[in-house]
Amino acid sequence: MLISTLEQLGYQHQGYPVGYSKSSQIRWLSVLDLKGKSEQQLLKEMDYQTRRNIKRTDEMGVKVRQLPIEETDRFFKLFKMAEEKHGFSFRDEPYFKQLQRDYQGYASLQLAYIDLNEYINGLQQKLDDLNNQMQDVETALAESPNSKKQKTKQTQLNQQLTSTQRKIDDTRETIATDGAILDLAAAIYIYNDYEVYYLSSGSNPKYNAYMGAYKLQWEMIKFAKDHNIDRYNFYGITGDFSEDAIDYGVQQFKKGFNAHVEEYIGDFVKPIKPLLYKAGEISGKL
Known part of the structure; x- marks a missing residue:
C-alpha cells in the first residue's frame, strides 16, 4: 500500500x-x-x-x-x-x-583500554592466593596422603598456578614491547x-x-x-x-x-x- x-x-x-x-x-x-x-x-x-x-x-x-x-x-x-x-x-x-x-x-x-601494570597486580594477588591454597592442600595431603579430594584439588591448583604465571610472564613481555597502557577498542x-x-x-x-x-x-x-x-x-x-x-x-x-x-x-x-x-x-x- x-x-x-x-x-x-x-x-x-x-x-x-x-x-x-x-x-x-x-x-x-x-x-x-x-x-x-x-x-x-x-x-x-x-x-x-x-x-x-x-x-x-x-x-x-x-x-x-x-x-x-x-x-x-x-x-x-x-x-x-x-x-x-x-x-x-x-x-x-x-x-x-x-x-x-x-x-x-x-x-x-x-x-576501551587496559593498564597492564594494574592487570599484573591483580594476577599476582591471584597467584599468591593460589599458593596459599596449595600450602593448605599439601598440609592436608601430609595428613591424609590417599585423599582423592585433596589430590584432585592439588591438580586443579597446579593448572591454575601454571596458567596464571604464564599470563604474568606474557603481560610483562607485552609491557616491554607495547607499553603498559593499551588502546583496545573505540x-x-x-x-x-x-x-x-x-x-x-x-x-x-x-x-x-x-x-x-x-x-x-x-x-x-x-x-x-x-x-x-x-x-x-x-x-x-x-x-x-x-x-x-x-x-x-x-x-x-x-x-x-x-x-x-x-x-x-x-x-x-x-x-x-x-x-x-x-x-x-x-x-x-x-
Missing part, C-alpha cells in the same frame, strides 16, 4: 537490496530493546559467551573513558584497523571531528532521548584477548539505561544471514547481546527531471 501510494506520487522504489552501499541508507538494523529491563535481566538474556566475556573484562580491569575531540586520533587509529580488516573505506579523521562538533552534546567518543555514538546509535568503531586485533569491544558495548548499554533511553541501536548489518556473509562475525557479535533484526522498506527516488534522470540511468552515472 505504501509503495504503491508513493509510486503514484512519482517516487521510484529502489528495491530490497542486501549488503552495504555508499549511495543508500542501511536497510537492515540490529537493535536491542532496553525498555523495562534491568541490567541483570539484560545480562541474563544475552548469549552465555557474551555474558562471560563481559565478566572477563571486569576481571581483567578493562576500563572505558570518553575521549575529548582532541584525542580523535586515538579512535581513528583503531578505526583504520577495522577498515583494513574488513576491506572497506568509510571516512577520514576530519569527518569524525566535524561529526562531534555538529552533534555537540549528543555525540560520545568512547575508548567507537563513536550518537544519542538522543530515545536512542543510542552505535555509528562507527574499530579495535586492535592484536589485543582481542582483552575483549575491549564487549566492554565498550556494555558500558554504553548501561549509559542508555542511566539516561532512560529505551533503544540501543547497533546499527547496520548486510541482511545476508548466511555463514558466508561478509559481516557474519559482526552479526554474531551483535546477536550475542540479544539484539533483534529490523528491516526497513528501502529507498525511494523521485526524479525531478525525468528525461535527464533517464539519460543518467542509461549512461550509468546514476
Whole structure:
C-alpha cells in the first residue's frame, strides 16, 4: 500500500537490496530493546559467551573513558584497523571531528583500554592466593596422603598456578614491547532521548584477548539505561544471514547481546527531471 501510494506520487522504489552501499541508507538494523529491563535481566538474556566475556573484562580491569575531540586520533587509529580488516573505506579523521562538533552534546567518543601494570597486580594477588591454597592442600595431603579430594584439588591448583604465571610472564613481555597502557577498542555514538546509535568503531586485533569491544558495548548499554533511553541501536548489518556473509562475525557479535533484526522498506527516488534522470540511468552515472 505504501509503495504503491508513493509510486503514484512519482517516487521510484529502489528495491530490497542486501549488503552495504555508499549511495543508500542501511536497510537492515540490529537493535536491542532496553525498555523495562534491568541490567541483570539484560545480562541474563544475552548469549552465555557474551555474558562471560563481559565478566572477563571486569576481571581483567578493562576500563572505558570518553575521549575529548582532541584525542580523535586515538579512535581513528583503531578505526583504520577495522577498515583494513574488513576491506572497506568509510571516512577520514576530519569527518569524525566535524561529526562531534555538529552533534555537540549528543555525540560520545568512547575508548576501551587496559593498564597492564594494574592487570599484573591483580594476577599476582591471584597467584599468591593460589599458593596459599596449595600450602593448605599439601598440609592436608601430609595428613591424609590417599585423599582423592585433596589430590584432585592439588591438580586443579597446579593448572591454575601454571596458567596464571604464564599470563604474568606474557603481560610483562607485552609491557616491554607495547607499553603498559593499551588502546583496545573505540567507537563513536550518537544519542538522543530515545536512542543510542552505535555509528562507527574499530579495535586492535592484536589485543582481542582483552575483549575491549564487549566492554565498550556494555558500558554504553548501561549509559542508555542511566539516561532512560529505551533503544540501543547497533546499527547496520548486510541482511545476508548466511555463514558466508561478509559481516557474519559482526552479526554474531551483535546477536550475542540479544539484539533483534529490523528491516526497513528501502529507498525511494523521485526524479525531478525525468528525461535527464533517464539519460543518467542509461549512461550509468546514476
